[in-house]
Amino acid sequence: MVMEKSNSDWSDVEIQAAVDAYLRMWSCEQKEQAYNKAHENRVLREGVLADRTKSSIEFRMQNISSVMVELGREPIKGYKPAKNVGANVARSIRTALDASSVVTPEDSDPTADEEKLEQRAAKFERQPFLYVPKGIKNPVWTESTRKTYFRDPELRGWVRQQANGKCEGCGEEAPFKKNGKPFLEAHHVKHMSQEGSDLPSNVVALCPNCHQRCHHSDDREAFTAWLYDNVGRLEKE
Numbered sequence: 001m002v003m004e005k006s007n008s009d010w011s012d013v014e015i016q017a018a019v020d021a022y023l024r025m026w027s028c029e030q031k032e033q034a035y036n037k038a039h040e041n042r043v044l045r046e047g048v049l050a051d052r053t054k055s056s057i058e059f060r061m062q063n064i065s066s067v068m069v070e071l072g073r074e075p076i077k078g079y080k081p082a083k084n085v086g087a088n089v090a091r092s093i094r095t096a097l098d099a100s101s102v103v104t105p106e107d108s109d110p111t112a113d114e115e116k117l118e119q120r121a122a123k124f125e126r127q128p129f130l131y132v133p134k135g136i137k138n139p140v141w142t143e144s145t146r147k148t149y150f151r152d153p154e155l156r157g158w159v160r161q162q163a164n165g166k167c168e169g170c171g172e173e174a175p176f177k178k179n180g181k182p183f184l185e186a187h188h189v190k191h192m193s194q195e196g197s198d199l200p201s202n203v204v205a206l207c208p209n210c211h212q213r214c215h216h217s218d219d220r221e222a223f224t225a226w227l228y229d230n231v232g233r234l235e236k237e
Contacts, residue, residue: 010060012092017048018057019096022064026076027104037061037078067093073106101126110150110198112142117153124157125181133158135199139192149192156186160205168231169210169223185211189227190237201235 010018021040028035041057049057062082065075067090075081085093098119107120133154141149165174165182174182184205190196204227206214214220214227228234 010089010092012096014049014052015060015089015092016096016099017044018060019064019093020100020102022061022076022079023097023100023102023104026068027102029076030105063089064093064097066090067097071097103127108152108154110136110139110152112148112150114148117151117156120153121156121160121186122179122181124154125161127157129158129161132200135197135203137197137199138195139198141192147193149198151186151198155198155200155203159186159200159203160184163205167207167210168204169206169213169227172207175207175209183208187211187214189214189224189234196237200233202237204231204234 021044025035025037025040041054044057045052045054058079059082061076061079063085065079066081066083066085068075069081070090071094101123103123107123109120111117111120133152135152135155136150139149139151141147160181163182163184165184166172167174167184174184176183185208187204187206187210188196188198189202189204192198196202210223213223217223228236
């Protein structure tokens with residue numbers, strides 16, 4: 001007979017599964033769509049969390065709600081935040097929230113935070129696109145030590161997906177992989193500092209060399225003209 005585990009340490013895989021399920025429910029709640037907590041709990045116990053009890057999974061969901069509140073995010077209404085979440089558990093949940101591939105409504109929110117933009121764009125890059133992202137016609141900016149612009153994470157993911165691992169400048173394969181994906185950088189052909197948009201018609205996926213070429217090389221104007229002539233979706237602004 002296999003004994004169910006309840007309070008013993010959870011593995012990273014188990015916590016990730018719980019966080020992903022939580023985010024799927026949270027996403028439905030944010031969109032005002034119906035979902036069933038009991039069903040999600042049962043699905044988890046039929047899969048990765050087969051050795052866990054129903055009540056232990058419920059308590060883990062309350063742990064996740066606690067971390068959501070800590071991060072300034074609204075938790076699922078039906079999972080009251082647990083008190084005194086252990087530091088190691090909270091750390092594992094935060095890591096799983098960052099690593100989750102579940103797309104939530106807030107992932108579409110434009111952001112000027114480069115790390116957050118990358119995390120969100122990576123999620124969209126893994127999803128099938130049935131549309132071209134709307135982007136941002138007139139990106140607003142915010143100041144820290146320098147001016148930074150809000151950018152659309154969906155658009156960044158879509159542009160890199162369209163490139164299919166090859167630089168849209170030189171046509172070569174991405175020089176290396178990051179998190180298992182070809183590393184290409186999003187470049188705004190008309191720079192945002194020059195009032196360029198964050199639209200599909202103004203963004204390309206480039207290898208680091210071509211990206212720097214666009215900004216610093218002696219032939220940057222000629223190379224930019226070449227991009228307009230050879231990347232079909234681009235439009236001069």
